Amino acid sequence: MTSLLLTAFAVVTGYIGLRFLRGLFTPRPQFEQLPGPESVSWVTGNIGKLFQCDAWDYVRHLSEAYGQTCLIHNLFGAKGLLTYDPKAMHAIYIKDQDIWQRSNMSIEAGMALFGPGLLSTQGEIHRRQRKMLNPVFSAKYMREITPFFYQIVHKVRIGQHPSRSQRTLALTHTFSKLESAMATRVRAGQEELDVVGWMGRAALELVGQGALGHSFDPLVEDTKDEFTEHVKSFFPSIADIMYGFAFLTLFKDVRGPSWLRRLVVRLWPDPAVQRVRRQVEMIYAFAQRLVAEKKNAVERGDEALLHRIGEGKDVMSVLLRENMAASEEDRLPEEELVAQIATFIVAGVDTTSNALARALDILSVRPEAQERLRHEVLEAREQYGQEIPYNELSSLPYLDAVCRETMRLHPSVTFTQRAAKQDTVLPLSVPVNGIDHIAVPKGVEVLTNIAACNTNKALWGDDAYEWNPDRWLRPLPTAVEEARIPGIYANSFSFGGGGYSCIGFKFSQLEMKVVLSSLIASFRFERSSKGFVWNLAGVAFPTAGFGDKDPEMFLKVTCVNLA
Incomplete structure (x- = not known):
């Protein structure tokens, strides 16, 4: 057991070291120039804090402080994006869904838990399962x-x-x-x-x-x-x-x-x-x-x-x-x-x-x-x-x-995650620092903030954080209709969108x-x-x-x- 733990530790340490050395000699990609919160930990980045059981206020703080798209720090020093921009979401989940696949971690987790079900497959296998x-x-x-x-x-x-x-x-x-x-x-x-x-x-x-x-x-x-x-x-x-x-x-x-x-x-x-x-x-x-x-x-x-x-x-x-x-x-x-x-x-x-x-x-x-x-x-x-x-x-x-x-x-699920399987460009409806198209390299992961998407004040109005069923008994704000959030239910992303x-x-x-x-x-x-x-x-x-x-x-x- 001790040798198993030491081997795992050595592999992780080597992986982190390689990422660090590569970062020293590689020019910063465009997406890494976006604003975002400081990393809380070099091992867990911001992801560890985002997924803490009491992170509700932190999740809302990020959406309010950094807008619809920002840079976040993933595990082991990797950098990714956090977004609730409707145009970016449409590209990820609809237009370019074959480029944006489930992350390696979500696939490995799904396969390890229950095997090749709907939550752990993608591509042609997933389409065949949904067809049935x-x-x-x-x-x-x-x-x-x-x-x-x-x-x-x-x-x-x-x-x-x-x-x-x-x-x-x-x-x-x-x-x-x-x-x-x-x-x-x-x-x-x-x-x-x-x-x-x-x-x-x-x-x-x-x-x-x-x-x-x-x-x-x-x-x-x-x-x-x-x-x-x-x-x-x-x-x-x-x-x-x-x-x-x-x-x-x-x-x-x-x-x-x-x-x-x-x-x-x-x-x-x-x-x-x-x-x-x-x-x-x-x-x-x-x-x-x-x-x-x-x-x-x-x-x-x-x-x-x-x-x-x-x-x-x-x-x-x-x-x-x-x-x-x-x-x-x-x-x-x-x-x-x-x-x-x-x-x-x-x-x-x-x-x-x-x-x-x-x-x-x-x-x-x-x-x-x-x-x-x-x-x-x-x-x-x-x-x-x-x-x-x-x-x-x-x-x-x-x-x-x-x-x-x-x-x-x-929403029952606060975040969904996707990873780019090839170099691509992510369009934004709300530019960040004058950038309305972000070049995203292969392997970069994007976290979709479902909670922020569903409570975006720019779309839903100043009462976006309030529980008000009457909003559904009258015409929705024009901004909500025009945003075309790529979800399958109630102009929101609570049940996701696209082929997954x-x-x-x-x-x-x-x-x-x-x-x-x-x-x-x-x-x-x-x-x-x-x-x-x-x-x-x-x-x-x-x-x-x-x-x-x-x-x-x-x-x-x-x-x-x-x-």
């Missing part, structure tokens, strides 16, 4: 799975919906739903609930039944499940081992056999690494079992198994059928299928559950907005019934505005609207006596204090009909 997956995230699919989402959120008893099949009714009877479980706690006098915990359990079950055709959690009682806990703490845990992914990038050409890599990770003397290893092993093993089970069912024509959960309309069942019917060149190998499932679990749960928690956090201190939303939902229920259909739910103006504004002001945008954003929005409308109709949310903070991370999450690894957000919850 796009149809199962269509609007038609969203309409079909909306009833199953309601079944998870509501407690529905046999006999209330005679038009449904007995299989569906049995499903709704078997699962004690989120709303019922929370109501039981509230009526028992346990009014301070860990809302992010309940949202995590609900999101995992929604992903399970809607995407995987599998039930993770019956939501019967207030218990902690090991698998759910591993999924919920995955992104908080990742923040502690970023240095490991930096090492992977340095060693990417000398990886060695997979058994050796696994052995090195298992013996690595860092509790944070071991925590992530256990999480990854459990999630990946589940994905392997599920793919094997579903694949065998499809090959055998076992419709009973495929229809057991979600009546065979889940993403996994549809994907496997489509994959088997696809041509040889379009078909996804099993390794990629397993990686997609593991990716769906970790990426689909935290982002949506924490966005829901953020919305309830905001509404808990804005009772007038909460009451306005409740009134809209209850009115819709009078017209359409307790389960508002997909099209009508999507069209509720204030619910849509609340979701849009929450995601604009508080979030493929499941419609799924996420449906989850958010079904859960939020159902809970607001039944419960009132207020701040509790237990404080919490939001941590900046790969996916922002709440805890009792900065740096804690266990997500937690207690709110006071009361039943509306009992208040």
